[in-house]
Amino acid sequence: MYSSIDKAIIEELSSIVGEDYVIFDTNRIEAYLLDETPPPIRPEPCRSVVVVKPASIEEVSSVLRLAYRSRIPVFPRGGGTGLVGGCIPTRSGIILCLERMNRVSVDVDNMMAEVEAGATLRDLIEAADRNGLFFPPHPGDESAQVGGLIACNAGGARAVRTGVMRNYVRGIEAVLPTGDVLKLGGKLIKDNTGYDLMQLIIGSEGTLAVITKAFIRLYPRLPFSLTIIVPFDSRSAALKTVPRILKSGIMPLAIEYVERMPIEFSASRLGLEWPCKEGEAFLIVILAEQDEDYLYRLCENLLDICVESGSLEPLVAERRDEQDRILKIRSEIYTALKPSMVDILDVTVPPASIGLLMDEVDEIAKSYNTYLPAYGHAGDGNIHIHIMREDGWDKAMYDEVRDRIYSVALELGGVITGEHGIGFVRRYSLLRFSHPAYIDLIRRIKQVFDPNNILNPDKLLP
Secondary structure, three states, X not given: OEOOOOHHHHHHHHHHHOHHHEEOEHHHHHHHOOOOOOOOOOOOOOOOEEXXXXXXXXXXXXXXXXHHHHOOOXXXXXXXXXXXXXXXXXXXXXXXEOOOOOOEEEEOOOOEEEEEOOOEHHXXXXXXXXXXXXXXXXXXXXXXXXXXXXXXXXXXXXXXXXXOHXXXXXXXXXXXXXXXXXXXXXXXXXXXXXXXXXXXXXXXXXXXXXXXXXXXXXXXXXXEEEEEEEEEOOHHHHHHHHHHHHHOOOOOOEEEEEEHHHHHHHHHHHOXXXXXXXXXXXXXXXXXXXXXXXXXXXXXXXXXXXXXXXXXXXXXXXXXXXXXXXXXXXXXXHHHHHHHEEEEEEOEOOHHHHHHHHHHHHHHHXXXXXXXXXXXXXXXXXXXXXXXXXXXXXXXXXXXXHHHHHHHHHHOOOEOEOOOOOOOOOHHHHHHHOOHHHHHHHHHXXXXXXXOOOEOOOOOOO
């Protein structure tokens, strides 16, 4: 079977990128239709699409000019690692896949990487490492593509110290829906030239422009690291320790919160063993520094704070393989829970309010007689709460639990999403929990950038 896209359009697309890079066989396009969104909330993809793989910014521009002129929806696609249906095609149109645009070059003297949008996070990390440099954040799966990471302003475990994706993007090249090319910023530390359109495009989830290249700031490597598992008897004790660590002046590379059931389930699924036998709640703290002696002094201070806060016996992993194994188990929790879940939330509150948030989540779970496993980035206030499948529940019940959690987060000064974004699945939540003036501005900005509404329609707002 083949896409129902007009034959003349397919021929014109083939003339732009080459016929080998226009895919319209429905069997071959299946790999480009979905992302990692949990199936119960994932939108059904439209299969009447064509996948187009440009190799240059000029080809991207030509594809968008054609689409704009013909009013054909265009769905930019990165690595497909998103969790809110942000790249799923919901109408007949073009899936714009930038995987051929994957070059990475490093300017060592300026400590900048010039990265095409289709390069993966792994490509960027390895290129920096080959040149003796370091890309500090680790905003997601290493198969994620840099264009998608920027378009979604990805965060990740290291945000407590390193910030999020937008903090490292110093310039971009992007193509507007009309096909016009924007070049913003560059290998610059400062740029105060008019409105900061680059920061508007970063995090816009592919609705305003297609990012084709970025200039990303790098830093010297942190050669010495430790990973510490700190066990506690209760969730409350673990989370109340986080502000004490940060107020002490210790700035870990990451402070993750996990619970015994999900972390042991993840380990079992991987054929591994969670190394900490004590406790029900854990902090995973990563320290990384330039100086080894200073690293160990920080570790001693950290352990003192944790013991004073009621921790059980911490476990310190010094070898690289031990540290990698712990982080692998942590990173696979979502995959382990996915078959049994309905939704994964990523509410974010001020870091010192995480304990209050989770106390309220416990009360919500009790009132519905359900279990809401939680883990996430305790150092920056971003917690992933899972709503699990329950016999006899309908959509309204799941929605009610989600909205109660959102309401608690907002009451604590937080937001409904810290890193996953809005995509398709959070559109009505954004409407419900945002001020009407904010929604109106979003609609008007979209209209200015994309009058024909061709670029990633049905995302951000209904």
